[in-house]
Amino acid sequence: MVSANREMVVYCFDTLVAHYNSEQAPPPSFDEGQHPLFVTWKKAVNGGEPRLRGCIGTLEARCLINGFRDYALTSALKDRRFPPIQAKELPYLECTVSILTDYETGLHYHDWEIGKHGIIIEFTDPDYNTRRSATYLPEVAAHEGWTKIEAIDSLMRKAGYNGTITESLRKRIRLTRYQSTLFTMHYSDYASYVKTTRGMAPAVVGAKPGNN
Structure with missing residues (x-):
């Protein structure tokens, strides 16, 4: 490698x-x-x-x-x-x-480790019915001191989603984790x-x- x-x-x-x-x-x-x-x-x-x-x-x-x-x-x-x-x-x-x-498909939006994994999220924006996606490299969440939910929510904003973030929307995220x-x-x-x-x-x- x-x-x-x-x-x-x-x-x-x-x-x-x-x-x-x-x-x-x-x-x-x-x-x-x-x-x-x-x-x-x-x-x-x-x-x-x-x-x-x-x-x-x-x-x-x-x-x-x-x-x-x-x-x-x-x-x-x-x-x-x-x-x-x-x-x-x-x-x-x-x-x-x-x-x-080491790309792997996460089982749910919190199936990853802060400081070890980078994450890619993909989801459908319910307001516009459009697909959105974004990624953070493995060091980002740890450097910012975020919890997993804070990292996910920040990543949804980075993807361009401006609506209300709900738990049901988080659960519909497709998450891919990777290392670097x-x-x-x-x-x-x-x-x-x-x-x-x-x-x-x-x-x-x-x-x-x-x-x-």
Whole structure:
């Protein structure tokens, strides 16, 4: 089984840096394979708690190299919840890559473990008779300190449901649980790694330490 690793995060940073510089990213140094994956960007300023700046991925298996290249940019620039990440934010970013594994169908909406499982919910919106779905990665509920019900309700809102959440509606949810491996790296560690392995630190026009 392929696990998330440092080279995958380096490739995501390389891809974003290359985008700002209008260049091609260096070829990645991890093996190709096909897995569901996510790329998450967070930003920490003045030593504060890192805040989410973008998180997008795919629940379907994708070629890892193309997948990380595409979602590194999509999550940084096209997450509709946030403005696009600007080059000047780079020194404050951390990147997490996730590879999803072990998909299982839950027996009911609370058939999963906080901190172990990510969850996908699917349900029919009773107000519009439309199908809705959304996912949280395994680390989200634990990081937020949610109960299972709080996580489910938050996920229903994320899916776009604005009506009243009732227990009977929760019971009609189809839940899929999964696990993941992940690897996180801050930009400063990425820059040090690049300098060590390539002999020159990454340089981006407009990305100067000291800008927020």
